[in-house]
Amino acid sequence: MSAKKIDGKAFAATVRKKVAAHVVRIVEEHDITPGLAVVLVGEDPASQVYVRSKGKQTTEVGMKSFEHKLAADTAEADLLALIDRLNNDAQVHGILVQLPLPSHLNENLVINSISPAKDVDGFHISNVGLLGTGQKSMVPCTPLGCLMMLRDHHESISGMNAVIVGRSNIVGKPMAQLLLGDSCTVTIAHSRTKNLPEVVRRADIVVAAVGRPEMILGDWIKEGATVIDVGINRIAAPEKGEGKTRLVGDIHYESVAAVAGAVTPVPGGVGPMTIACLLANTLTACCRIHGLAEPKGLTA
Structure with missing residues (x-):
């Protein structure tokens, strides 16, 4: 197939x-314009490109975009003071601090200084707890995008056996909570799981988020399964010339695509959904802050 x-x-x-x-x-x-503030600390080239893309897409959907670029040696107190100002800025409904941060900054402290209502990344400990207990929360963008695609592809995922390969706080754990919320039977596996191929082979839905290029092979996949590849890995591509690279996911695409019923490509799969869900989260945050009706089909 x-x-x-x-x-x-x-x-x-x-x-x-x-x-x-919306x-x-x-x-x-209501004369209210949703606003997204993005904070970038340092000069990481990949982060700079990502922040520019976020800003462009934010304005394209009619929202206000606020970018704050800080030097790599910014003191933690100064970063926290900026976040405090954004927490209290009525024009800002979503706050995102671009990760990773320079090593002298406490990432958890910074994330948890963001108002949970404006935490459009869904990383604040309060939102993590709300999601884990099935309550209304801000949901991390990448898992939300994966859930949206699964719901769109299947009439219902209720009762399906889902295996997530990867246990990160950003993807694996929140993805499990979202799938449980849609009544899947969920297994979180990882690189140390015993008999990992056998575990994956039982799944109707596979979410690959382990961070190892082309680790998951076609013979790991149940025939007809839906495979969502969250991985973005850059590997050598000598066929393109010396020193050239290409992007691949956590699955071996050709062998998996020969067995699966549906699969996301890399690039062009989960990646574009992450920024789209950031915009959706900013809109949702704005509606919740102002007591307005939330957009249908854009939340968990």
């Missing part, structure tokens, strides 16, 4: 259109 390719780029464009339409509505009806 040849798997259906789940086009994350096209799906993300649909999400952005829904966000933009933004127009609340601007017209």
Whole structure:
């Protein structure tokens, strides 16, 4: 069988259109414009590109974009003071501090200084606890994007056997909570799981988020399973020339696609959904802060 390719780029464009339409509505009806503040500490080139993309897409959907670029040696007290100002800024509904931070900054302290209501990354300990107990929370963007694609592809994922390969706080753990919320039977596996291929082979849904290039092979996959590849890994591509690289996921795409029912590609799968869900989260945060009706189909 040849798997259906789940086009994350096209799906993300649909999400952005829904966000933009809802933004127009609340601007017209309530004179409120959602605002997203992104804080970048240091000069990491990949982070700079990502922040520019976030800013561009934020304004394209009609939101306000606030960018704060700080020097790599910024004192922790100064960063916390900026976050405090953003917490109290009525124009800002979402706050994102770009990770990773320079080593002298306490990442957990910084994340937990963000107001939970404006924590559009969903990393604040309060949001983690709310999600874990099935309550309304801000949900991390990448797992939310994965859930949206699964819901779109399947009429219902209730009762399905889901295996997540990876146990990170950013993807693996929140992904498990979201799938439990949709009544899946969930297993969190990882690189040290015994008989890992056998565990994965039982799954109707596989979410690969282990951070190892092309680790999951086609013979690990149950025929017809849906495979969501969260991995983004850069590996050598000598076929392109000396020193050239290419992006691959955590699955071996060709062998998995020969067995699976549906699969996300890398690039063009989960990646575009992450920023789209950041915009959706900012809109959701704005609606919750102002007591407005939340957008349908853009939350967990």
